[in-house]
Amino acid sequence: MSALDDRLAGLTSWHADWSGLRVAVYGLGVTGFSVADTLAELGAQVLVVAAKADEERRMLLEVIGAELVEQADLSTPPESLAEFDPELVIASPGFHWDHPLLVWAEQRGTAVWGDIELAWRLRDKVARPDGAEGPADWICVTGTNGKTTTVQLTATMILAGGNRVAPCGNIGVPVLDAIRDPEGFDVLVVELSSYQLHWVNRNAGGELSPFSAACLNIADDHLDWHGSMEAYIAAKAKVYDNTQVACVYNKADENTLRMVEQADVVEGARAIGFGLGVPGPSDFGIVDGILCDRAFLEDRANSAIELTTLEELEEAGLSAPHVVANILAASALARSWGVEPQVIRDVLTAFRLDAHRIELVRVEAGVNWVDDSKATNPHAADASLRAYPSVVWLVGGLLKGVDVDDLVGKHVGRLRGAVVIGVDRTELLAAFRKHAPELPVLEVEAGDADEVMPTAVRLAAGLAREGDTVLLAPAAASMDQFADYAERGRRFQSAVNDYLDDSAS
Template identity: 90%
Template sequence: MTALEDRLAALTSWHADWSGLRVAVYGLGVTGFSVADTLAELGAQVLVVASKADDERRMLLEVIGADLLEQSDLSSPPERLSEFDPELVIASPGFHWDHPLLLWAEERGTAVWGDIELAWRLRDKVARPDGVSGPAEWICVTGTNGKTTTVQLTATMILAGGSRVAPCGNIGVPVLDAIRDPQGFDVLVVELSSYQLHWVNRNAGGELSPFSAACLNIADDHLDWHGSLEAYIAAKAKVYQNTRVACVYNKADENTLRMVEEAEVVEGARAIGFGLGVPGPSDFGIVDGILCDRAFLEDRAHSAIELTTLDELLEAGLAAPHVVANILAASALARSWGVEPQVIRDVLTAFRLDAHRIELVRVAAGVNWVDDSKATNPHAADASLRAYPSVVWLVGGLLKGVDVDALVGRHIGRLRGAVLIGVDREALLAAFRRHAPDLPVLEVDADETEQVMPTAVRLAGGLAREGDTVLLAPAAASMDQFADYAERGRRFQAAVNEYLGGEADDEPASHPDPQQG
């Protein structure tokens, strides 16, 4: 190893000598800024490379003492970057692995880390509040869908159990911000995207070893970033590497089981399955409408611990099948930490989903209007569609190269009609023509921006009948017509309320049944 390689391998603590290290940080979003801010605090020389930066970020970089290289065309390394001669590159998740600046770093032999590896190396900055020696533990969660809900639930359960905990990562709060919190945490529940996982466990000294880990599911998504489904799965599988206590997997998804079987874990780590069927020993599942833990009890071969019931989840608006699966996964992670079953039950009584996740907006004339704008890929939309028996489906956006034919074919029997939004609609139109040529399929002009949702809601309202659900579950990303999925959801909700006016009904027209589909 070279002297630089030795130095980088030894940088495994906040208290190591980071001073003077020349680091190029690619990207200036939330993650990129957290990286720059952290490294500047450590005394490194920081050059942030970004295609654009707003005035606030420019000012903040000046305040923390980091330099900015802002250039719209980053198809080749700018001269200033070459002159800076970085000893380390840290890539924000938005930079594709084959971005020209990352290929340049690889060609010149410069180490590339992600923000997660940096945070893992620096996790000992603040001591644990509970007095246990060592840094905060990490519970890591990934999957194509359900990550954020599962992370929020797990963190809420652990907090209610008496530990100081932070949900962080891809959920919106950078892990680097969490590890620098002056009050410290006992445990971090870290949501990890496939982009972030791509960069972990590649460099000596930076290998993650989480307390527990979960991959909730795998479906086609982000293939434009990873290049293939195999590469996407390989990135997701890294979540289990070096896990020490519990590897939580989805019994209905063979990919997640295979990941656990193939993972190199610490001796003593257990495989814990979750699913909507009857659980076996070491599983979480459902028996006669009761959610059960058959993993974290002594006599798991012959008994189970009751966590909650489907009826109670129905009252809390948490009974859609994919939400129940997330609850079981979160319960498994929380139980691995030692949270008592009664605490989990109490949390589920009070917990509510975030906005734009199967959110019931209005009920009028016997029709449910449901916002699941967070369903940004076919797998998430499939879960939403399964929750309702008769649907007018608002679908479309940026499909990111995934196939929608199977999704359409699987749900034709429950569709009253469809309203297409967004730019990627040819594949959807072809699928509807193939599977249901007589189904009413209406289109909103792809060039629409301000009026896309009012128009879509009006068209959907014309198709819906009493007992139907008008469901925004686009199966696609939102950036063709909206800033993000949240703006898409807000505009849908505003359009629904404007369209309906008047008073809403008291009760939904029909409830999702978690035992269906």
Template identity: 85%
Template sequence: MARDVTALQERLAALTSWHHDWSGLRVAVYGLGVTGFSVADTLAELGAEVLVVASKADEERAMLLEVIGAELLEEPDLSAAPERLVEFDPELIVVSPGFHWDHPLLLWAAERGIQVWGDIELAWRLRDKVGDPADWICVTGTNGKTTTVQLTATMLLAGGSRVAPCGNIGVPVLDAIRDPQGFDVLVVELSSYQLHWVNRNAGGELQPYSAACLNIADDHLDWHGSLEAYIAAKAKVYQNTEVACVYNRADANTLRMVEQADVIDGARAIGFGLDVPGPSDFGIVDGILCDRAFLDDRMHSAIELTTLDELREAGLAAPHVVANILAASALARSYGVPPQVIRDVLTAFRLDAHRIELVRVEAGISWVDDSKATNPHAADASLKAYPSVVWVVGGLLKGVDIDELVRSHVSRLRGAVLIGVDRAALRAAFERHAPGLPVVEAEADETEGVMPTAVRLASGIAREGDTVLLAPAAASMDQFADYAERGRLFQEAVNEFLGGEADDDQSASRPGSD
């Protein structure tokens, strides 16, 4: 049946509200993870015809699809468009973040001229379901996104706003915009996968209240194809920003993104960094974290937010954590949160599990779980927090170069324990830059055996004053379900190996406490 392409494009462009007519729209949803199900559930509630296409379907979600009136097409081989998808003839495709941009089903859609949206675009169009739409504060970057989102949301909540952290942090944005209580502001963590799909279609252009890109380093190059494409995706976070574009003064890429962004008139560039801040910046002066952006006389004065000593007491003084705190403070201040509220939040805030988490101190050796360091940039920040390290490293390297990370930290390494499948590049890097360094490998076929072996080997290398640091610089799915399982098994192995009770006073081994 011939399709009136112009009429369909006009209809899709006009669908910018929950209260518009979505009924009967044929939508194929690619993927049935947390995001994919939230998309299908939302569209079914709107009255659209929904076909979910997945290579594998969780049994519970598959049953729920039947309940909500969506159809499931489970097809292990998606190297070509299945017959049922072709027959369904979708007018729109909404893709989950895990689908690679050149997946055969997306190439098929492009050939047929079918619009492709991500869950973020769909949520932006539907954000007015519950009263006035919430403002969106958007956060991206290679590392530190989740911590910054949590900090920002906590500061906003303490400042009196109804707020929800959502997006790549684990709660789909579509769930947040459908919450019946409604919110004043959403703090949205955005991955490069999600940003790849935004601002592509008329009517769905994201317009953040404030936005931040925390940093850029090689990551997910296997997905994007090049560092340039990865940076281009991340840069979309600043497009159409209304109030504040928060960038990292130590990362020239983020500054260029802001300089090149097409923003709403009046939006300001707000830099953050660990050095002395200029006007319109956040930074540090004599151990004091300062705001020189959101005050009347920013040319000659600054507002104190907290001190490094206070952050040290809370276990938040590692340099990369301090940078996240400054970025979150800038975002919160852009929304009017008072400085004293920020200080109070930082006094009580604690990092999530598996983020430079001190597990034990025994015989003068600290054992630290930073399993969340899933790429070289994150591992670099973690390694910099400790003077002498036995490094537990390895996993899925995701196409990134590990050589420079090894070279730059040789001077602080006591030794290394290799885990994971991508070991050849690690071996070569250590042989090239540290031929005399003890480097051992945790050979284990089963997930349960990896960490006990790694811990035993690390113990044989570590000396008093050292930190045994799990900072893998790699993804975890080769041997573990996710980074959390990797970290949990490391902690269990440490406690089982050391036995007995942990030392009473472990605070001295927190990063940044020296």
């Protein structure tokens, strides 16, 4: 190992000597800025490389003493990057693994980290509020769908159990911001995307070791980023590496079981399954409408602990099957941390889903209008569609290279009709022609984002009948016509309310 390699391997603490280290940060989104801000605080020399920088972050970089190189076309490394001669590169999650800037770093032998590795190395900045030794523990959650709901539930349960906790990571709050909070945390519940997991556990000294970890499910998604399903699964599987206490997996998804079986974990870590059926020993599941913990009790061979009931979840609007699965996973993670069953029950009584997650917008003339704009891939849309018996389906957007044929074929029997939006419509229309040639399928031709949802809602209303659900579950990303899934959902809700109010007047 070179002297630089030795130095990087030894940078495993906030209190190590980071001063003068030349670090190039790729990207200036929320994550990229948190990386630059952290490194500047540590005394490193920071150069941020970005295709575009908003004015506020540009000014903030000047304040913290970091340099910025802004170049619209990053297919060729900026000359100033080579002149800076970085000793370390930290890539924001949006940078594809074979981006020219990362290829450039690899060719010159420069170490590449992600923000998660940096945060793991720096996690000892603030002492834990509970007085326990060491930094806050991490509970890590990944999966194709349900991550955010599961992270929020787990964090809420731990908070209600009397501990200081932060939901962070891909959920919106960078982990680096959480580890620098001056009041500290007992535990971080970290949502990890496949992009972030791609970069973990690659370098000496930066090996992530969660207290507990979960992969909720695996389905085709982000294949355009990873290049293959095998690479996508390999990235997700890293969430279980070095897990200390509990590897929580989905009994209905063999991929997650294989991940746990193949993971190199800390001795004594247990495999904890969750599913909608009767739980075996060391599982979470459902018996006669009762959600049960059969893992964290002494006599798990013969008994179980009641957590809540399906009836109570229905009253709270949490009874959709995929939501129940998320609840079981979150309960397993919270119980691994020691949260009492009654605390979990109390949390579930009051918990509500995020906006644009199977959110009921309106009921009018016996028709339910539901916003699940967060269903940005076929797996999420499948779960959403399964929750309703008769659907007018609003679908389409950016498909990200995934196949929608199976999704359409699986659900044509429950469809009253479909309204197709977005730019990637060729495959969708072909699937509808193949599986349901008689089904009414209408297209929204409007290119203006202001017109897409009003048109879609008007067309859907013409198809819907009493007892139907008009469901926005696009099975696709939103960036073709909207800023993000939230804007897509807000525009849908606004269009629904405007249309129904106008119809009633």
